[in-house]
Amino acid sequence: MKKHIVVLTGAGISAESGIKTFRDADGLWEGHDVMEVATPEGFAANPELVLNFYNQRRKQLFEVEPNQAHKDLASLETHFKVSIITQNVDDLHERAGSTNVIHLHGELLKVRSTINETDVFEWKTDLLLGDLCRNGHQLRPHIVWFGEDVPMIETAINICETANVLVIIGTSMQVYPAAGLMHYVPENTPTYFIDLKPNIASKKHLTVIAEKATIGVSQLFNLLTRS
Structure with missing residues (x-):
């Protein structure tokens, strides 16, 4: 049975494609x-x-077009079961080839x-x-506007509860309820945090990759496919 990799993405992954964030x-x-x-x-x-x-x-x-980070995440599906939970409202993950994408904040x-x-x-x-x-x-x-319910949050929680590996890319993990998702993965789940300015609190089994998404996801791909 393939490992289940759950990926939480935010604006940082789409920024390199030219999409700005508020x-x-x-x-x-x-x-x-x-x-x-x-x-x-x-x-x-x-x-x-x-x-x-x-x-x-x-x-x-x-x-705009998907960048290499989007494409590398899609390529992970060759090796693993991959679920992407994104705060982004663009379709760049899908255009890159990812087949299981949950949009928390709409489309x-x-x-x-x-x-x-x-x-x-x-x-x-x-x-x-x-x-x-x-x-x-x-x-x-x-x-999903500020002050509105996030209808996909329960689905996202259920996905996180089955993670074998958690990956967080290009998000400050400050906006709730999305920020709370990392607490639903099973205890001792290996976690990778990819961000130019990582601000995540220390956590067991945490690997920080302080790079922009295109570089960091490439490094992650090599780490995961080698292990």
Whole structure:
């Protein structure tokens, strides 16, 4: 039976493909206060601004490509069972070839009804005011905004509980509930933390790789496939 490698990824892995994160030094996301564009209150106050913001993010997604870190993670599936739990809303893991990806914070290439959160559609073009679900309600980005429940968290916890190896890449592990996932892996699970500025507390069986994702995941691939 193949080892189960569970990978938690954050903005750091997509940054090398050219996707910015609102957790840059200025606290803004592409020049916007996150409270304006990533909260239900922001959407209620100015839905057109919010829809346009995500339209720009969606367009940007078609201008970038998976980087070597995404590709190396996909290649791990040749050797192991790999589950990726990502805080990212892009589709770069899937485009690189990963087949088991859980998106905790939603997906840019999907939209959903403002009334029924399970009424979800694939969406690759601009989303406008007046675009309605089948029941006549305005559509919104399929993104988990601040203050909203994270519907995939239970699925993610169940996956972490079956990990033989845990890998954390490009995330500060400061945002909950995602940050709590590492506590659900079985005790004594080997853990690898890949980040240019690792800030993880000391933990048994922890290997820190203080590199950007493309370099760190390449090193990880060699470590795991040699052992």
